[in-house]
Amino acid sequence: MPTLTRTNINRHFQRRTTLPEESDFFWKIEAGIVRTLTWTEAGEMIVLGIWGKGDIVGSSLSTIEPYEIECLTKTTVQPIPVSQLGDMTEELLQHLRHHEEFIKIVHNRSIELAIVRLLNWLASRFGQAVAGGHLIDLLLTHQEISEIVGTSRVTTTRIVGSLVERGIIQRHQRHFIVSLDRDPFWHYEI
Numbered sequence: 001m002p003t004l005t006r007t008n009i010n011r012h013f014q015r016r017t018t019l020p021e022e023s024d025f026f027w028k029i030e031a032g033i034v035r036t037l038t039w040t041e042a043g044e045m046i047v048l049g050i051w052g053k054g055d056i057v058g059s060s061l062s063t064i065e066p067y068e069i070e071c072l073t074k075t076t077v078q079p080i081p082v083s084q085l086g087d088m089t090e091e092l093l094q095h096l097r098h099h100e101e102f103i104k105i106v107h108n109r110s111i112e113l114a115i116v117r118l119l120n121w122l123a124s125r126f127g128q129a130v131a132g133g134h135l136i137d138l139l140l141t142h143q144e145i146s147e148i149v150g151t152s153r154v155t156t157t158r159i160v161g162s163l164v165e166r167g168i169i170q171r172h173q174r175h176f177i178v179s180l181d182r183d184p185f186w187h188y189e190i
Contacts, residue, residue, distance in 0.1 A: 010076050015139075019057075019069040025079040026058025028091070032075030033126060033138055035148075038064045047148045049102050052126055056080070056091050072138060098125075106149055112159050114149040119169060123178040133179040135172060 010030055013019060019027055019034065029051055036048040036057055048064065050072070051057050059067045060082045085092070105121055108114035119136065127134035146156040163169045170177040 010078050013071045013075045013077070015071055015073055015075075017071050019071070019075075019077060021059050021067070022079065023060060024082055026056050026060045026082060026085070027069065027077040028080050029053055029055050029057065030076040030078055032071060032073045032077075034069050034071050034075055036062075037068050037070060037147075038066055045147050046150075047106070049099050050122070050125075050148070051098070054091070054094070055098065056088065056095055060085075061095065072140075072144075108149075111149060111151045111155060112162075114151075115145060115156065115159050116163065116168065118145065118148060119176055119178050123176075127178065130172075130177060133170065133177045136176045136178065139174050140176070 013032075031053055033050065033052045034057060035050050038046050038048060040046060048062070048067075049057075057069050080088070101121060105114060105117045108117065122136045122138065122140075123134035126138055127136045129135075142156045142160060143153045145160070146153045149156070160169070164171060168179055170179065
């Protein structure tokens with residue numbers, strides 16, 4: 001693939017497409033949501049992060065191989081030359097903060113807690129306030145949630161059903177609403 005020669009030209013990608021790998025550029029997300037991922041030697045997917053407007057992503061920010069950026073929504077990105085990375089201190093710090101939050105979520109021993117924290121994190125980052133909570137404006141399948149937290153789709157479906165039944169989350173069409181007035185883990189507090 002030829003290297004990009006012009007910056008400041010937004011590129012548009014559809015849901016489920018992959019951003020091209022450019023070693024001389026990274027991508028600044030102008031609109032939409034993407035996930036970064038890799039695979040184990042056994043072919044198991046590992047989700048490295050979920051990124052949105054204002055975030056920067058790209059193989060130039062990682063040493064992991066393989067490294068892929070998949071669009072979870074329609075996405076608009078702007079290519080930024082790696083040479084300009086030094087001028088983007090705040091964006092790099094934000095990238096690290098989001099990545100640390102994400103790692104904390106996916107490393108919960110309790111899968112239910114990981115799913116609840118993931119949905120709360122997505123609601124705070126990508127959600128919009130609605131009656132009774134925050135609507136996550138992202139179509140996430142049970143399979144995608146299971147890939148993020150490292151469990152099976154069947155387990156995710158069972159846990160999501162339980163969370164809906166207990167009123168911790170709601171389903172609105174194909175979106176999730178995270179309820180603000182429900183604390184599912186009150187019994188863990190001392």
